[in-house]
Amino acid sequence: MIRPDAPVLLEIRDLQAAVDDQPILKGVNLTIRAGEIHAVMGRNGSGKSTLSKVLAGHPAYAVTGGSVLYRGENLLELDPEQRARIGLFLGFQYPVEIPGVSNLEFLRVATNARRAERGEEELDTFAFEDLVRERLAVVQMDPAFLERSVNEGFSGGEKKRNEILQMALLEPVVAILDETDSGLDIDALRIVAGGVNQLASPDNATLLITHYQRLLDLITPDHVHVMAAGRILRSGGKELALELERSGYDWVDQELARLGADAERQPAEVA
Amino acid sequence: MSSTATVGDLVSQPYKYGFVTDIETEKIPKGLSEDVVRLISSMKEEPAFLLNFRLRAYRQWLQMQEPDWAALGYPPIDYQDIVYYAAPKQKQQKASLDEVDPKLLETFDKLGIPLSEQKRLSNVAVDAVFDSVSIATTFREKLAEHGVIFCSISEAVKEHPELVERYLGTVVPSNDNYFAALNSAVFSDGSFVYIPKGVDCPMELSTYFRINSGDTGQFERTLIIAEEASSVSYLEGCTAPMFDTNQLHAAVVELVALEDASIKYSTVQNWYAGDENGVGGIYNFVTKRGHCRGDRSRISWTQVETGSAITWKYPSCVLQGADSVGEFYSVALTNNRQQADTGTKMVHVGPRTRSTIVSKGISAGHSVNSYRGLVQIGPKAIGARNYSQCDSMLIGDQAGANTYPYIRSQQPQASVEHEASTCRISADQLFYLQSRGIGFEEAVSMMVSGFCRDVFNQLPMEFAAEADKLLALKLEGSVG
Ligand SMILES: Nc1ncnc2c1ncn2[C@@H]1O[C@H](COP(=O)(O)OP(=O)(O)O)[C@@H](O)[C@H]1O
Ligand SMILES: [Mg+2]
Numbered sequence: 185m186i187r188p189d190a191p192v193l194l195e196i197r198d199l200q201a202a203v204d205d206q207p208i209l210k211g212v213n214l215t216i217r218a219g220e221i222h223a224v225m226g227r228n229g230s231g232k233s234t235l236s237k238v239l240a241g242h243p244a245y246a247v248t249g250g251s252v253l254y255r256g257e258n259l260l261e262l263d264p265e266q267r268a269r270i271g272l273f274l275g276f277q278y279p280v281e282i283p284g285v286s287n288l289e290f291l292r293v294a295t296n297a298r299r300a301e302r303g304e305e306e307l308d309t310f311a312f313e314d315l316v317r318e319r320l321a322v323v324q325m326d327p328a329f330l331e332r333s334v335n336e337g338f339s340g341g342e343k344k345r346n347e348i349l350q351m352a353l354l355e356p357v358v359a360i361l362d363e364t365d366s367g368l369d370i371d372a373l374r375i376v377a378g379g380v381n382q383l384a385s386p387d388n389a390t391l392l393i394t395h396y397q398r399l400l401d402l403i404t405p406d407h408v409h410v411m412a413a414g415r416i417l418r419s420g421g422k423e424l425a426l427e428l429e430r431s432g433y434d435w436v437d438q439e440l441a442r443l444g445a446d447a448e449r450q451p452a453e454v455a
Numbered sequence: 456m457s458s459t460a461t462v463g464d465l466v467s468q469p470y471k472y473g474f475v476t477d478i479e480t481e482k483i484p485k486g487l488s489e490d491v492v493r494l495i496s497s498m499k500e501e502p503a504f505l506l507n508f509r510l511r512a513y514r515q516w517l518q519m520q521e522p523d524w525a526a527l528g529y530p531p532i533d534y535q536d537i538v539y540y541a542a543p544k545q546k547q548q549k550a551s552l553d554e555v556d557p558k559l560l561e562t563f564d565k566l567g568i569p570l571s572e573q574k575r576l577s578n579v580a581v582d583a584v585f586d587s588v589s590i591a592t593t594f595r596e597k598l599a600e601h602g603v604i605f606c607s608i609s610e611a612v613k614e615h616p617e618l619v620e621r622y623l624g625t626v627v628p629s630n631d632n633y634f635a636a637l638n639s640a641v642f643s644d645g646s647f648v649y650i651p652k653g654v655d656c657p658m659e660l661s662t663y664f665r666i667n668s669g670d671t672g673q674f675e676r677t678l679i680i681a682e683e684a685s686s687v688s689y690l691e692g693c694t695a696p697m698f699d700t701n702q703l704h705a706a707v708v709e710l711v712a713l714e715d716a717s718i719k720y721s722t723v724q725n726w727y728a729g730d731e732n733g734v735g736g737i738y739n740f741v742t743k744r745g746h747c748r749g750d751r752s753r754i755s756w757t758q759v760e761t762g763s764a765i766t767w768k769y770p771s772c773v774l775q776g777a778d779s780v781g782e783f784y785s786v787a788l789t790n791n792r793q794q795a796d797t798g799t800k801m802v803h804v805g806p807r808t809r810s811t812i813v814s815k816g817i818s819a820g821h822s823v824n825s826y827r828g829l830v831q832i833g834p835k836a837i838g839a840r841n842y843s844q845c846d847s848m849l850i851g852d853q854a855g856a857n858t859y860p861y862i863r864s865q866q867p868q869a870s871v872e873h874e875a876s877t878c879r880i881s882a883d884q885l886f887y888l889q890s891r892g893i894g895f896e897e898a899v900s901m902m903v904s905g906f907c908r909d910v911f912n913q914l915p916m917e918f919a920a921e922a923d924k925l926l927a928l929k930l931e932g933s934v935g
Contacts, residue, residue, distance in 0.1 A: 212667035240890045278812065280887045283878065284905025290888070293901070297892030333905070334887075350891060 226411035240362035269301035271357030340367035348429035378401035512629035512639030611647035626709035645675035681716035714749030733792025736764025747779035768816035771800035774808035789822030798828035818854035898929035
């Protein structure tokens with residue numbers, strides 16, 4: 185839902201980031217307002233996951249330029265845990281397994297960290313069990329998953345559902361979902377998309393990173409962006425995704441080639 | 456930028472027990488000789504049997520070689536550069552705690568071990584050992600009502616010499632190994648526990664060892680005897696000040712469990728570990744062994760080893776009684792330049808004896824952490840069973856972990872099962888937890904306590920939470 189007067193939740197300006205001195209993001213610009221659903225598409229290696237991890241504060245990536253404001257606050261100076269507590273959520277492309285840490289306890293500690301930030305009381309194990317059972321319904325997940333270690337031995341689809349369960353518990357303001365659709369069969373895709381749609385509201389926003397139109401058939405984006413070589417090359421409405429589906433990414437390569445000379449010059453300009 | 460700590464920083468939390476108590480001590484001159492052994496014995500007014508025990512051990516020690524088979528590296532120890540006896544100057548016989556130097560009480564208060572009546576832990580009796588001597592034992596009268604003897608071994612020598620003579624050195628013979636021989640020659644103090652037949656000890660017993668002097672070795676000796684159908688749970692804790700020299704700690708612990716008796720011995724070891732460059736710290740060479748003498752007896756070792764520059768320690772069980780049970784649950788954490796070579800020996804002698812070994816090694820920094828275990832099944836141990844599980848967790852990429860499981864079986868029917876695993880706390884796992892609002896330190900501690908849960912579950916309740924916190928503290932700054 186596009187409302188030009190809706191408050192800006194995330195404002196990314198000329199964001200540049202590197203890993204081991206290797207530049208990956210080369211000037212990303214993106215503005216996300218409350219109530220909006222954005223889709224970022226692009227080939228493998230174009231920098232989509234890097235963008236999501238830089239926003240979440242992964243220590244492997246160094247921000248080398250630009251700024252990110254989250255509801256007007258400088259996001260980049262916050263620890264990853266603080267970003268999460270104030271409502272930024274990253275659904276990982278590859279959720280890691282954490283043996284020995286109970287999923288239920290993990291979810292409870294995470295939920296309470298978010299609640300504390302919002303001035304809400306801490307939930308004890310009993311109150312939390314009630315809440316988690318209710319939210320499990322959003323992703324139609326078997327309560328047995330709560331008893332296991334975080335993501336340990338989960339199938340690809342189960343891991344993704346566990347991500348959406350976390351989103352349902354943390355009630356983020358800005359949710360970034362990195363290829364939450366990949367590796368899902370059609371039923372699981374419906375469940376996950378249904379969950380995302382249920383959680384979307386006029387007060388929050390979602391950034392979907394995906395390769396596939398099939399997710400966007402289920403979750404209608406307000407804006408679609410195409411990423412290439414660490415930048416957003418083109419933005420448009422939901423029809424841009426359909427165009428990509430029809431004509432593929434070849435035009436992206438041509439456009440990149442045309443921009444090549446500029447791109448070469450850019451680091452010098454920044455420095 | 457964000458203040459994201461590295462796992463490396465997390466371990467380098469200052470050691471909060473590193474203070475030195477300024478108290479006048481009585482020390483004998485440095486060095487070891489037969490005269491020193493005699494001097495220690497005479498200062499303690501010991502009976503002849505004990506002097507003879509010491510002298511025999513000393514002569515055996517002279518013939519022995521320091522073991523070099525452990526995966527440990529350290530410069531040669533100069534045994535003539537150590538003070539073998541140091542005691543805070545105070546009245547020898549304390550009728551009550553009022554006579555204990557307030558500085559000592561204050562020291563133990565600071566260590567979180569209140570000895571004074573009002574503040575002491577409600578269901579734990581404590582024996583506090585400072586350098587070479589025991590300074591106080593709490594709850595003695597209450598224990599005496601049940602016939603339980605809990606005192607320093609020096610007092611036991613005076614008041615119950617027949618028990619000491621009967622059991623001392625019967626589990627760990629004085630010539631068992633180099634460090635046991637040294638301890639047998641010069642041991643100064645330690646705890647003595649006697650649980651009479653049929654008695655379940657009504658409270659936790661605990662000894663707290665504190666090294667204070669910089670040039671003093673600590674050689675404590677602990678002896679626990681559980682008579683038929685009795686049971687006891689005992690916990691030891693230890694800390695030392697920070698010095699840039701190494702102090703030698705060579706203890707011997709002997710446990711005797713008679714028919715249907717059960718002894719649970721837990722250790723939370725937090726000796727000073729040296730600084731991040733490996734300067735200073737305790738050399739911890741300890742021999743601990745339990746003897747399940749009676750049928751259906753049970754001995755369980757639980758250890759949380761977090762301190763010391765060097766740990767050389769293999770709490771073991773000799774399972775002689777039919778159907779007796781030995782257990783070893785261990786968490787050993789090393790950081791910076793710490794080295795640990797620790798594990799257990801389960802010696803199955805009697806029929807249907809069972810043993811369980813659960814070892815969790817955590818290595819961070821540049822440390823090296825080795826598990827070394829022996830499961831031995833003798834020819835008469837028909838139907839013996841062992842289960843061993845040895846897991847290692849690596850934090851960062853500079854630390855090392857080794858597992859050396861030895862199995863010797865003369866019983867083809869015995870069942871011996873060994874499982875091992877190695878894992879690493881990865882930056883991605885930590886980031887995952889952080890990205891859900893969980894602080895960095897809590898994230899590390901969640902992962903580490905998850906890894907150690909099987910062992911922590913074995914600790915007495917009062918100490919399980921402590922152990923959790925201690926580990927988190929030790930790891931402060933080590934990830935990332
Ligand atoms: N941690 C990392 N170390 C080294 N290279 C990385 C790292 N993360 C991403 N890259 C590189 O950055 C580029 C963008 O990767 P990524 O953001 O994962 O792309 P996408 O998600 O669009 O497929 C790739 O060339 C990838 O190899
Ligand atoms: Mg990706």
